[in-house]
Amino acid sequence: MPVVTYISHDGAINEIEVASGTSVMQGAVDNMIDGIVAECGGSCSCATCHCYVDEAWLDKVPAASEMEKDMLECVLEPEDNSRLSCQITVTDELDGLVVKLPPSQF
Amino acid sequence: MTEPCCIVVGASHAGGQLAVSLRQQGWEGRILVIGDEPFLPYNRPPLSKTFLSGEKHIEDLLIRPEAQYEKVGIDFLLGQRVTAIDRNNKTVTLSKGETFAYDKLALTTGARVRPLAIAGSELKGVLYLRDISDVEHIRQFIGKGKKAVIVGGGYIGLETAAMLRKLGLQVTVLEAAERILKRVTAPQVSEFYTRVHREEGVQLETGVEIQGFVGQDRVEQVQCGDGTVYPADLVIIGIGVIPNTELAQAAGLAVENGIKVNDFCQTSDPDITAAGDCTNHFNGFYQRNLRLESVQNAMEQAKVAAAALCDKPIQYNALPWFWSEQYDIKLQIAGLSTDYDDLVIRGDHSDGRKFSAFYLKQGRVIAVDAINSPQDFMFGKQIITQKLLVDKVSLSDPGVSLKDFLKK
Numbered sequence: 005m006p007v008v009t010y011i012s013h014d015g016a017i018n019e020i021e022v023a024s025g026t027s028v029m030q031g032a033v034d035n036m037i038d039g040i041v042a043e044c045g046g047s048c049s050c051a052t053c054h055c056y057v058d059e060a061w062l063d064k065v066p067a068a069s070e071m072e073k074d075m076l077e078c079v080l081e082p083e084d085n086s087r088l089s090c091q092i093t094v095t096d097e098l099d100g101l102v103v104k105l106p107p108s109q110f
Numbered sequence: 111m112t113e114p115c116c117i118v119v120g121a122s123h124a125g126g127q128l129a130v131s132l133r134q135q136g137w138e139g140r141i142l143v144i145g146d147e148p149f150l151p152y153n154r155p156p157l158s159k160t161f162l163s164g165e166k167h168i169e170d171l172l173i174r175p176e177a178q179y180e181k182v183g184i185d186f187l188l189g190q191r192v193t194a195i196d197r198n199n200k201t202v203t204l205s206k207g208e209t210f211a212y213d214k215l216a217l218t219t220g221a222r223v224r225p226l227a228i229a230g231s232e233l234k235g236v237l238y239l240r241d242i243s244d245v246e247h248i249r250q251f252i253g254k255g256k257k258a259v260i261v262g263g264g265y266i267g268l269e270t271a272a273m274l275r276k277l278g279l280q281v282t283v284l285e286a287a288e289r290i291l292k293r294v295t296a297p298q299v300s301e302f303y304t305r306v307h308r309e310e311g312v313q314l315e316t317g318v319e320i321q322g323f324v325g326q327d328r329v330e331q332v333q334c335g336d337g338t339v340y341p342a343d344l345v346i347i348g349i350g351v352i353p354n355t356e357l358a359q360a361a362g363l364a365v366e367n368g369i370k371v372n373d374f375c376q377t378s379d380p381d382i383t384a385a386g387d388c389t390n391h392f393n394g395f396y397q398r399n400l401r402l403e404s405v406q407n408a409m410e411q412a413k414v415a416a417a418a419l420c421d422k423p424i425q426y427n428a429l430p431w432f433w434s435e436q437y438d439i440k441l442q443i444a445g446l447s448t449d450y451d452d453l454v455i456r457g458d459h460s461d462g463r464k465f466s467a468f469y470l471k472q473g474r475v476i477a478v479d480a481i482n483s484p485q486d487f488m489f490g491k492q493i494i495t496q497k498l499l500v501d502k503v504s505l506s507d508p509g510v511s512l513k514d515f516l517k518k
Contacts, residue, residue: 043406044433045405047155049442078485078513
């Protein structure tokens with residue numbers, strides 16, 4: 005099973021096995037990782053699952069939709085590597101993915 | 111001495127989150143979640159959308175898989191209903207007579223559909239949409255070319271209409287008021303959704319008084335007060351919900367259009383909290399009591415309630431927000447528009463499928479309906495919470511970035 009590493013704002017590192025086909029958001033919610041809120045359950049409606057994709061992985065993660073890009077411009081502290089984790093589906097190719105979580109989702 | 115036990119009544123969105131939050135907040139005792147449905151907590155919003163269409167299955171709806179609850183020691187008792195709370199002895203009783211002792215109790219009992227009690231409402235094919243079992247029931251009646259009549263032009267009814275159209279049914283929406291979504295949106299937003307549904311081939315009628323449902327062994331017709339008859343293979347009624355407060359009321363807790371909770375989601379008994387659709391709380395932003403029906407409120411209150419149960423109180427202070435998906439339209443709503451005295455439309459509601467409606471009160475934005483306009487929603491939330499006086503002309507101009515309105 006692919007492993008995703010979640011690095012919290014305080015530096016805490018969680019290496020989690022996330023099944024292929026599951027979102028990066030769901031992997032965090034399943035494992036009760038605090039930094040992801042995910043109020044809308046993954047429908048790209050709330051932007052409370054914001055994460056920063058590690059630079060080394062940016063090329064391997066499929067691009068964001070227009071809707072997601074629009075939402076990302078409005079999150080707290082957006083960066084070029086900002087993504088909504090509900091819109092990233094884990095695949096075998098993403099085994100080892102590293103995402104950093106922002107200090108706050110609001 | 112046995113370990114302390116917190117019982118959560120209702121394996122709902124709020125109930126599941128509350129149990130998880132208890133562990134996150136450091137509750138070390140037992141956690142037992144009792145739910146009357148046979149399922150672990152699941153996401154309800156997809157019920158009227160991808161679960162109805164068959165795209166998603168029950169496993170996909172679960173908020174967390176069973177193994178994750180086991181890992182952190184959250185026990186579930188499913189398919190069982192709590193029938194009484196004894197606050198003196200601190201026990202709950204199940205329908206089969208079994209009792210469980212609690213040290214702390216959380217009520218996340220949710221809401222149930224408001225029944226339409228008219229002639230023929232007991233006929234087969236007259237259905238509601240709230241639970242997994244409701245949708246499984248609906249699925250037995252749907253098929254290409256079948257005739258569906260939706261009673262109620264609220265969000266549930268309209269989302270269901272949109273999905274049934276996609277599945278190839280002939281769909282009629284019947285609304286009692288003079289416009290759909292009357293309780294929650296401005297006339298311009300109602301006009302927009304009326305146009306869209308008609309463009310998509312839905313027959314949409316307003317000001318309709320429904321007299322009854324007629325059929326031999328299953329529904330065949332919907333009869334209206336003016337004599338109009340609509341043929342129907344199935345009827346779906348979506349006319350609102352009623353909070354499940356009976357258990358709390360019988361236990362002597364304060365109930366007034368929901369179980370009354372303070373800023374910390376505590377009921378009138380300090381050992382009992384409540385969260386989600388079943389509660390009524392005072393909202394500081396709108397300065398009145400609210401009972402909200404939303405996922406966001408369920409999740410936020412669940413966290414607050416868990417914190418209170420762990421003696422680490424945090425205050426509930428969230429701007430309500432909602433969303434709805436119909437056809438290719440994502441609606442995101444920030445705030446509550448009730449009592450607005452002015453409206454600004456940003457974009458064109460009479461053409462296309464993208465605009466926003468800003469609801470103002472005394473010159474300040476109190477709510478936004480953002481249609482395929484996620485930035486208006488995201489910045490709108492901040493404009494609302496910053497209580498800014500806004501220039502209406504700039505607000506109405508899609509060329510002016512809403513970011514410029516915000517305090518730096």
